[in-house]
Amino acid sequence: MATEPPPEPGFQLTDAGGAPTRDAPWIFRTYAGHSSPRASNALYRDGLERGQTGLSIAFDLPTQCGYSSDAPIARPEVGKVGVPINSLDDFHVLFDGIPLERMNTSMTINGTAMWLLALYVALARERGVPEARLRGTIQNDIVKEYLARGTYIFPPAHSLRLVAETYEYCVDRLPEWNPSNVCSYHLQEAGATPVQEVGFALATAVDLLDRIAARGRIDRAAFARCVGRLSFFVNSGIRFVEEMCKMRAFAELWDELTRSRYGIDDPKLRLFRYGVQVNSLGLTEAQPENNAWRILIEALGVTLSRKARCRALQLPAWNEALSLPRPWDQQWALRLQQILAYETDLLEYPDLFDGNPVIAAKTQAIADGARAELEQILAMGGVQAAIEAGYMKQALVRSMTERITRITSGAQPVVGVNRWTDGLASPLTAGGDGGVFTSDPAAVEQALAALDETRRRRDPGQVAATLAALVLAARRGDNLMEPSIACALARVTTGEWAEALRGVFGEYRAVTGVDGQRLDLPDERAAALRAQLEAFVAAHGRRPRLVVGKPGLDGHSNGAEVIAVAARHAGWDVIYAGIRLAPDDIAVSAVEEDADLIGVSILSGSHLELTAQLMAALAARGGADIPVVVGGIVPKADLPRLTELGVRAVFTPADFDLAAVLARMAELIGGSAAA
Amino acid sequence: MTDAERVAAARAGDKRALARLVTAVEDPRPAAAPRRAAILAALADRPLGRVVGLTGAPGVGKSTLVGALAQALLSAGETRVAVLAIDPSSPVTGGALLGDRTRVRFAGAEERLYFRSQASGAISGGVARATHHVCRLLARLFSTVVVETVGVGQGEIEIVRIADTTWLVLQPHGGDAVQFMKAGVMELPDGFVVSKGDLGAAAGATAAALTSALGLIAPGAAPRPVIVTSAVTGLGVAELAAAIAAGPRGRLLAKEPGLFERWVLDEHGAAGLRRLRTLAPTTAAYLAACGGLEAAQLAFAGADR
Numbered sequence: 007m008a009t010e011p012p013p014e015p016g017f018q019l020t021d022a023g024g025a026p027t028r029d030a031p032w033i034f035r036t037y038a039g040h041s042s043p044r045a046s047n048a049l050y051r052d053g054l055e056r057g058q059t060g061l062s063i064a065f066d067l068p069t070q071c072g073y074s075s076d077a078p079i080a081r082p083e084v085g086k087v088g089v090p091i092n093s094l095d096d097f098h099v100l101f102d103g104i105p106l107e108r109m110n111t112s113m114t115i116n117g118t119a120m121w122l123l124a125l126y127v128a129l130a131r132e133r134g135v136p137e138a139r140l141r142g143t144i145q146n147d148i149v150k151e152y153l154a155r156g157t158y159i160f161p162p163a164h165s166l167r168l169v170a171e172t173y174e175y176c177v178d179r180l181p182e183w184n185p186s187n188v189c190s191y192h193l194q195e196a197g198a199t200p201v202q203e204v205g206f207a208l209a210t211a212v213d214l215l216d217r218i219a220a221r222g223r224i225d226r227a228a229f230a231r232c233v234g235r236l237s238f239f240v241n242s243g244i245r246f247v248e249e250m251c252k253m254r255a256f257a258e259l260w261d262e263l264t265r266s267r268y269g270i271d272d273p274k275l276r277l278f279r280y281g282v283q284v285n286s287l288g289l290t291e292a293q294p295e296n297n298a299w300r301i302l303i304e305a306l307g308v309t310l311s312r313k314a315r316c317r318a319l320q321l322p323a324w325n326e327a328l329s330l331p332r333p334w335d336q337q338w339a340l341r342l343q344q345i346l347a348y349e350t351d352l353l354e355y356p357d358l359f360d361g362n363p364v365i366a367a368k369t370q371a372i373a374d375g376a377r378a379e380l381e382q383i384l385a386m387g388g389v390q391a392a393i394e395a396g397y398m399k400q401a402l403v404r405s406m407t408e409r410i411t412r413i414t415s416g417a418q419p420v421v422g423v424n425r426w427t428d429g430l431a432s433p434l435t436a437g438g439d440g441g442v443f444t445s446d447p448a449a450v451e452q453a454l455a456a457l458d459e460t461r462r463r464r465d466p467g468q469v470a471a472t473l474a475a476l477v478l479a480a481r482r483g484d485n486l487m488e489p490s491i492a493c494a495l496a497r498v499t500t501g502e503w504a505e506a507l508r509g510v511f512g513e514y515r516a517v518t519g520v521d522g523q524r525l526d527l528p529d530e531r532a533a534a535l536r537a538q539l540e541a542f543v544a545a546h547g548r549r550p551r552l553v554v555g556k557p558g559l560d561g562h563s564n565g566a567e568v569i570a571v572a573a574r575h576a577g578w579d580v581i582y583a584g585i586r587l588a589p590d591d592i593a594v595s596a597v598e599e600d601a602d603l604i605g606v607s608i609l610s611g612s613h614l615e616l617t618a619q620l621m622a623a624l625a626a627r628g629g630a631d632i633p634v635v636v637g638g639i640v641p642k643a644d645l646p647r648l649t650e651l652g653v654r655a656v657f658t659p660a661d662f663d664l665a666a667v668l669a670r671m672a673e674l675i676g677g678s679a680a681a
Numbered sequence: 682m683t684d685a686e687r688v689a690a691a692r693a694g695d696k697r698a699l700a701r702l703v704t705a706v707e708d709p710r711p712a713a714a715p716r717r718a719a720i721l722a723a724l725a726d727r728p729l730g731r732v733v734g735l736t737g738a739p740g741v742g743k744s745t746l747v748g749a750l751a752q753a754l755l756s757a758g759e760t761r762v763a764v765l766a767i768d769p770s771s772p773v774t775g776g777a778l779l780g781d782r783t784r785v786r787f788a789g790a791e792e793r794l795y796f797r798s799q800a801s802g803a804i805s806g807g808v809a810r811a812t813h814h815v816c817r818l819l820a821r822l823f824s825t826v827v828v829e830t831v832g833v834g835q836g837e838i839e840i841v842r843i844a845d846t847t848w849l850v851l852q853p854h855g856g857d858a859v860q861f862m863k864a865g866v867m868e869l870p871d872g873f874v875v876s877k878g879d880l881g882a883a884a885g886a887t888a889a890a891l892t893s894a895l896g897l898i899a900p901g902a903a904p905r906p907v908i909v910t911s912a913v914t915g916l917g918v919a920e921l922a923a924a925i926a927a928g929p930r931g932r933l934l935a936k937e938p939g940l941f942e943r944w945v946l947d948e949h950g951a952a953g954l955r956r957l958r959t960l961a962p963t964t965a966a967y968l969a970a971c972g973g974l975e976a977a978q979l980a981f982a983g984a985d986r
């Protein structure tokens with residue numbers, strides 16, 4: 007492990023004589039974490055051992071949503087999509103043997119971002135590491151949580167206050183920390199075009215900076231440094247030439263915007279700094295080995311042009327569409343970065359594309375489109391107004407629908423999916439584990455035992471006192487970072503911190519994209535679907551009732567919303583039960599509403615546990631006869647088990663034809679709704 | 682399971698049986714009327730609970746308030762509370778998206794609460810035609826039934842025909858009050874709620890303006906309550922629950938003649954209403970003579986042919 011922090015990405019390295027040789031590479035990261043702090047720590051140490059130069063921490067959904075591991079709604083999700091963090095004790099284990107002063111740590115955390123940063127600072131204090139030396143990023147982009155990802159906790163105004171306060175705290179105390187990443191990543195995953203991705207992300211950044219400026223808590227010079235610390239987290243798709251131009255357009259617009267809107271003179275503070283996770287949306291379940299090439303090409307889009315090169319890169323594993331990656335899969339992805347940075351001559355040249363008329367024209371086109379998009383949103387009153395008006399959501403749904411239509415029609419070739427679908431079986435998936443990762447259920451018990459231990463050993467008086475101070479500061483509008491750090495040091499748990507603030511701010515329960523969202527099926531297909539329901543209406547004197555909900559904490563609500571809206575369009579009465587529900591909540595909804603069909607969407611990998619719980623809850627409440635369909639990322643191997651549990655149909659990403667899904671749902675209620 | 686068995690199970694608190702009964706009484710087809718009458722007759726021994734209407738323009742926070750209110754009613758001593766939330770149906774597809782459950786957070790295990798969504802169908806006024814029938818059922822099984830109407834335009838407050846008391850929800854600075862006054866419906870509600878009280882002084886100012894305006898509309902009349910609430914902080918919700926719990930109940934049957942006249946008007950027009958006058962001295966007498974609402978509808982429609 008290096009004794010000094012690695013040089014800033016893009017920094018010119020020199021030979022012994024001081025002559026420039028090549029640029030320092032971007033930071034190599036691997037998005038990782040699962041099961042327990044102990045298991046994840048081993049993962050990180052292995053990754054660093056193999057040449058990873060930064061950490062990227064994946065937290066489990068309870069941690070992201072502000073629940074401790076032992077909360078009933080948390081249990082099925084503990085350790086599933088990331089590491090559970092309940093208290094500072096867990097952070098000591100997670101970073102065991104990893105020197106914070108030499109690490110660049112990225113934490114994908116939003117609703118509880120301030121809390122996780124407070125834990126990180128508290129860890130540094132207990133280890134005697136000066137805060138000023140901490141380097142890294144918390145994602146902390148709450149806007150896209152309301153739009154697409156769903157792990158918000160508090161109402162928007164309070165959430166945005168927390169984001170602003172992390173900037174106000176970090177600007178002096180953690181000058182090398184990025185207090186947030188404006189994420190266009192999730193917008194592309196939700197269907198955004200390059201123009202939308204750039205335009206929406208800039209609108210989000212403007213909203214954040216305007217908000218910090220309007221609060222007036224920091225002086226002019228500190229504000230300029232906040233602008234300099236604002237970073238982005240961007241997606242990179244398969245159209246890699248366009249993606250490279252997108253990044254050049256992004257950099258140009260950011261330079262322009264920070265100068266014109268915020269009067270930042272120092273060019274260093276106007277630098278467009280961004281990290282990347284390449285596209286997951288385009289990774290296929292069919293012939294998954296092809297994803298290795300897709301990932302390579304997508305990495306080129308954000309590294310080729312020196313002017314618009316990423317600061318940090320994390321690559322998914324080839325089998326991400328199947329499951330969480332195994333350690334070997336992650337190593338293979340890391341090797342790609344190392345070959346690109348160290349074997350090739352990429353880092354030896356100045357920008358390769360300056361003066362190229364094709365690149366210039368494409369960049370210009372994206373910049374112009376994005377500028378218009380930004381102006382449109384600002385004219386609507388900014389990003390919050392645009393969200394509330396459903397403008398962005400509708401634009402995303404439209405783009406996604408167009409994309410799916412292109413794939414369905416074959417206009418957009420996807421190798422192994424709609425072209426060349428026959429192929430030899432891959433030896434990569436032929437191993438004993440089927441090429442997929444399975445988490446260790448015992449690790450969850452470990453996490454729970456550690457939580458009990460923390461609760462037993464801490465000083466309850468101090469816990470109560472620091473929580474009371476947090477609540478008081480929240481009421482008074484004081485910066486919550488220092489009170490949160492005090493809570494962390496007192497071994498307050500994640501659930502307790504969030505619960506205390508829920509008490510002050512309230513809890514946000516959005517209808518997310520359903521309100522005002524419209525989705526148009528082609529007329530003739532919609533008419534056919536409505537005709538299919540007419541028999542039901544004639545027999546029962548009413549429309550069929552569909553309960554749609556998302557059990558568990560995974561907040562990626564698009565799938566459930568699209569189904570809800572499409573089903574209404576087809577003539578169902580749809581009861582949208584919302585997201586983040588306990589399975590029993592859905593059972594209660596279905597029973598009380600006399601549902602004819604239940605549709606649940608699960609993307610977190612907890613589909614077996616959650617479905618089993620739902621079925622048990624339905625049986626307990628006398629609703630065992632209500633048919634259930636499941637949508638989500640469900641590996642083929644799990645289908646028999648779901649059928650055994652009584653699920654009537656499972657829809658996976660392969661079922662992208664909405665009309666076909668709705669037709670199947672209509673078939674299911676054909677004779678099942680007894681009078 | 683027969684309806685008689687369902688009624689017995691519903692009396693014992695079985696929500697599945699209750700839900701099926703709600704579906705049965707909602708059935709708008711004339712042929713379903715005898716079944717509805719039988720179900721309701723089987724529950725006629727139970728006292729009638731209170732029906733409370735919560736109405737207001739779209740987006741004023743009715744749904745969010747309902748969740749907090751239902752909990753507060755239980756805390757205030759109500760034994761069982763039902764919520765009936767009405768959402769609009771699409772005029773194009775007939776389908777509806779009933780999203781109110783997302784704003785209402787009941788613990789799944791809260792057996793004293795029942796929440797039901799209803800699509801408005803094509804009826805205007807914020808109330809589905811089946812709303813009355815469902816209230817007739819729920820009021821026999823719950824001490825309080827809260828009906829949350831579709832966000833109405835400012836012209837109609839149809840729910841007053843059904844509910845024992847109706848509350849109009851307004852938001853701070855919404856300008857709704859002025860519109861409702863222009864439409865001449867401010868006389869109808871029994872009380873007013875100014876929502877989003879967590880937004881600060883605005884709610885208080887709106888409440889004060891409203892109170893003085895109400896004094897002008899009906900000078901000398903008993904002042905009607907104006908309560909500022911916040912579903913976020915809980916402000917005013919207990920006060921609203923207490924006001925509701927102190928209000929009248931059990932008038933659903935007394936309101937049937939009015940609803941029957943409305944039905945006659947909808948189905949048979951003004952000529953039908955004139956004919957009704959010739960059939961009995963009062964509508965209540967006609968209903969009594971026929972043996973109840975369903976029987977009266979059947980008789981009236983039969984006489985029409």
